[in-house]
Amino acid sequence: MEAAGRAFKVYKKLSGRERAKFLRLIGKEIYAIGDDLIHTVMEETNLPEGRVRGERDRTVGQIDKFADLLDEGSWLNAVIDAGDVERSPLPKPDLRKLHVPIGPVVVFGAGNFPLAFSVAGGDTASALAGGNSVVVKGHPAHPKTGALIANAIKQAVKKSGLPEGVFGFIEDSGYESGELLVKNPLTKAVGFTGSERGGRALYNLAAGRPEPIPVFAEMGSVNPVVVLPNALKNDHASIASKLVASVNMGAGQFCTNPGLLITTKSDGFDDFIENLVHEVKNTEGAEMYSESILRNYQLGTDKILSHSEIKVLGKSGSTTGPEKAVPVLGLVKATDFIAKPSMHEEVFGPFSLLVVCESAEQIIDVIEALKGQLTTTLWSYEDELDNYSGLISSLVEKCGRLLLNGVPTGVEVCSAMQHGGPYPASTDSRFTSVGVSAILRFVRPVSYQDFPQHLLPEELKNTNPLGIWRLVDNQWTKDPIK
Amino acid sequence: MEAAGRAFKVYKKLSGRERAKFLRLIGKEIYAIGDDLIHTVMEETNLPEGRVRGERDRTVGQIDKFADLLDEGSWLNAVIDAGDVERSPLPKPDLRKLHVPIGPVVVFGAGNFPLAFSVAGGDTASALAGGNSVVVKGHPAHPKTGALIANAIKQAVKKSGLPEGVFGFIEDSGYESGELLVKNPLTKAVGFTGSERGGRALYNLAAGRPEPIPVFAEMGSVNPVVVLPNALKNDHASIASKLVASVNMGAGQFCTNPGLLITTKSDGFDDFIENLVHEVKNTEGAEMYSESILRNYQLGTDKILSHSEIKVLGKSGSTTGPEKAVPVLGLVKATDFIAKPSMHEEVFGPFSLLVVCESAEQIIDVIEALKGQLTTTLWSYEDELDNYSGLISSLVEKCGRLLLNGVPTGVEVCSAMQHGGPYPASTDSRFTSVGVSAILRFVRPVSYQDFPQHLLPEELKNTNPLGIWRLVDNQWTKDPIK
Structure with missing residues (x-):
């Protein structure tokens, strides 16, 4: 952390374009590892080759998106309010605001995305893009992968002539080193992707410091999917097939997999159940990325199924071998579900629970009973929403992203993405951990008052030499100020 | 809080323009109280009439600014990334993001601004503007003022046909009711302006909840002012006069009053000292807004002056009567100051401390030793900054607003204002409590994925019916999407 603190003093002064160049070099160094990286990930995580290659592309792709963001400059949120010396009773000062880095950031890599949410994942990329030095605590499930990626970043640091402390890896x-990292006075923010227990422990540590710091923990959710009657009636087979595929994708190891399905006993309900059961039975069990994760999945399903109100509706019929996670679908009545918050908890893996409601009002009661979610999804056809007043509003209140007639797995990396929702989906619903807005977690605004042109940062000069978007007297423009 | 929770469900659905109308009505109701309000404030706070009338204008003015913001819509931060069904290997979803309210907000009124940072102050105005219901815990120093303003807001709620729970007053x-408000599960955020002790206590309560919530506490600072040699040499008299006036304005009861002056022993130093002493001697003592605040000021000055390394440089000569706060200026060597963090604490009131450095490097050492600040100020003439490499960077790292050749008191309400800095100036340096960006504390982004036009909120429809600024495919525009 001391090296990170010293390096920050140098690194924060780099221009956006210099940082963009450094980020792109990280991407190149990651590709330069070659197939050694692919094989190492596969060996450590049981993930199939296609997924690993795809995740590598996504990882480098998102680093490059942050580089693009630095080049175009909108992340700085440059705001200029011109002064007015004539104003009475007091002259109006000239005020110009932009974002500055906050300081060394500690990142905890995720287990379920050994590349995209780990050592060089979105947290690291956004923190480095914001001008902060980074120390990563690698995830113990994939130590070799972590070391390979850390080395690639270190190569990029070296080749860019930056101080070593810009990036550290532990x-x-x-738990001890993680605790020390969060408590270190030089640490100014924490990024984390993982369990609610882990995220909350870090949050508590950070909040208890003499100088509290923000913890951005993305802790997953059950991602409820509501299927309304018209959708159920007209399309039960296709919806069942899409939902079961989404639940079981990658052995259910996605924080956005839809673990909770909510519907009413209306036309097509029996067919829907039959379709779901058929799909689950025909879903092959898959290896999870570690034995301890598999064990937790088995304990989690045992625990939730110990509720006598939950009936096992379907189970994979093809699973062989104790090393594979068995896809399971349960069923419960809405009144029972609402009464037992222990049924609302995420079971990380290929488990889903179907909640059966008696009425439209009861769907909203179920939603209202839930805690915060990363996503909520609505299946609805032919304007039937007129009969479900307040449903969209309830769904919005619970989530960071609301989908229509789709599946929540697959998180697009773009400006309009929100990946983070009300607690316990994440510790701070005002920020996203996916997409370029993730940089906003690790920067803060500073205003310059009454500075002459030559002392202002380039981004705030009248001439707008970098040609960036700026909010000038409350209008967005790239024009210079006359 | 239960009434606030119920009212939120209704109030959040109002359009921006409906909320703007409601906010403007609050302003009108405040003016409708008439001179009764002015006299009540004067009686409860010892503030002079001009200040009270000015603060009333500022309070209504900032409410109206939030109304303007709601009308123009930029606060929603609408972002649209169009979908692309042709993209391979996977189609790109249509994603559209905007800000939504977070839920009932609890506001703790400040003591030092009975109107502008109290019951209808910036916290309440920004929370209501964001679509949240609000419960204010009034400051015990001005209960009658608080009740008058609360009643004005309640009148506006009633006349707007809104549920009573949109605004509550306690x-x-x-401390008991405040504690209960923060702990209530319906509360989703807290706004506070006051002491570090008070703000931290609320922060700890909120962080310890089963569902932690953000606390935006603005806790003041010493607002260091660095005077460099050229400025000292050429303008010591005028600088001394401006600084002493800023320190003592309103009996020093501003969170931005400059309690720390930092300079070097260079040409003009002795004259500067003489000017400062002269100005302080001729500053009249003033009543503070309550007896307990005055007592705290007296205890604070006694405590800081008990350091044998601090010499009393000047004291008001004209103060008469035990009910007035005595302006005091102390002097200390930089090495002593750096060694004793207890000298870095704010003494709320007309106290200031001059820190004398031996060199340019030592100025930076003093800055680096400080905790986070709301503002830092630099006095510098004729490009002498070339000799102080790293000074601006150090000042930026410590503050939310950096001023050149000015005084930090006077906080403009505009888009480019940042009022909030690294801890303990505030609990979250990424947000401001003054200016229209204050609304961002009480909203969070939600993405809509693959929604058809007729189900999208107005703000995100292709036609842009409200004509607001939106970031469409990473370009800011008011144009509709074809």
């Missing part, structure tokens, strides 16, 4: 299968 | 001279 391996520790226990 | 009086309690102790």
Whole structure:
């Protein structure tokens, strides 16, 4: 952390374009590892080759998107309010605001995305893009992968002539080093993707510091999917097939997999159940990325199924071998579900629970009973929403992203993405951990008052030499100020 | 809080323009109280009539600015990334993001601004503007003022046909009700202006909840002012006069008053000292807004002056009567100051401390030793900054607003204002409590994925019916999408 603190003093002064160049070099160094990286990930995580290659592309792709963002400059949120010396009773000062880095950031890599949410994942990329040095605590499930990626970043640091401390990497299968990193006074923010228990522990540590710091923990959710009667009636087979595929994708190891399906007993309901059961039965069990994750999945399903009100509706019929996670679908009545918050908890893996409602009002009661979610999804056809007043509003209140007639897995990396929702989906619903807006977690605004042109940062000069978007007297423009 | 929770469900659905109308009505109701309000404030706070009338104008003015913001819509931060069904390997979803309210907000009124940072102050105005219901815990120093303003807001709620729970007001001279408000599960955020002790206590309560919530506490600072040699040499008299006036304005009861002056022993130093002493001697002592605040000021000055390294440089000569706060200026060597963090604490009131440095490097050492600040100020003439490499960067790292050749008191309400800095100036340096960006504390982004036009909120429809600024495919525009 001391090296990160010293390096920050140098790194924060780099221009956006210099940082963009450095970020792109990280991407190149990651590709330069070659197939050694692919094989290492596969060996450590049981993930199939296609997924690993895809995730590598996504990882480098998102680093490059942050580089593009630095080049175009909108992340700085440059705002200029011109002064007015004539104003009475007091002259109006000239005020110009932009974002500055906050300081060394500690990142905890995720287990379920060994590349895209780990050592060089979105947290690291956005923190570095914002001008902060980064120290990553690698995830113990994939230490070799972590070391390979860390080395690639270190190469990029070296080749860019930056101080070593710009990027640090720590391996520790226990909790002690993580705790020390969060408590270190030089640390100014924390990024985390993982369990609610883990995220909350870090949050508590950070909040208890003499100088509290923000913890951006993305802790997953059950991602409820509401299927309304017209959709159920007209399209039960296709909806069942899409939902079961989304639940089980990658052995259910996605924070956005839809673990909760909510519908009413209306036309097509029996067919829907039959379709779901058929799909689950025909879903093959898959290896999870570690034995401890598989064990947790088995314990989680045992625990939720110990509720006598939950009936096992379907189970994969093809699973063989104790090393594979068995896809399971449960069923419960809405009144029972609402009464037992322990049924609302995420079971990380290929488990889903169907909640059966008696009425439109009861759907809203179920939604209102839930905690915060990363996503909510609505299946609805032919303007039937007129009969479900307040449903969209309830769904919005619970989530960071609301989908229509789709599946929540697959998180697009773009400006309009919100990946983060009300607690416990994440610790701070005002920020996203996916997409370029993720940089906003690690920067803060500073105003310059009454500075002459030559002392202002380039981004705030009248001439707008970088040609960036700026809010000038409340109008967005790239024009210079006359 | 239950009434606030119920009212939120209704109030959040109002359009921006409907909320703007409601906000403007609050302003009208405040003016409708008439001179009764002015006299009540004067009686409860010892503030002079001009200040009270000015603060009333500022309070209504900032409410109206939030109304203007709602009318123009930029606060929604509408972002649209068009979908692309042709993209391979996977189609790109249509994603559209905007801000939504977070839920009931609890506001703790400040003591030092009975109107502008109290019951209808910036926290309440920004929370209501964002679509949240609000419960204010009034400041015990001005209960009658608080009740008058609360009644004005309640009138506006009634006349707007809104549910009563949109605005609640609680009086309690102790801590119990405040604690209950913060702990209530319906509360989704807290706004506070006051002492570090008070702000931190609320932060700790909120962080310890089963569902932690953000606390936006603005806790003041010493607002260091650095005077460089050229400025000292050429303008010591005028600088001394401006700084002493800023320190003592309103009996020093501003969170931005410059309690720390930093300079070097260079040409003009002795004259500067003489000017400062002269100005302080000729500053009249003033009543503070309550007896307990005055007592705290007296205890604070006694405590800081008990450091043997601090010499009393000047004291008001004209103060008469035990009910007035005595302006005091102390002097300390930089090495002593750096060694004793207890000298870095704010003394709320007309106290200031001059820190004398031996060199340019030592100025930076002093800055680096400080905690986070609301503002930092630099006095510098004739490009002498070339000799102070790193000084601006150090000042920026410590503050939310950096001023050149000015005084930090006077906080303009505009888009480019940042009022909030690194801890303990505020609990979250990424947000401001003054200016229209204050609304961002009480909203969060939600993405809509693959929604058809007729189900999207007006703000995100292709036609842009409200004509607001939107970031469409990473370009700011008011144009409709074809």
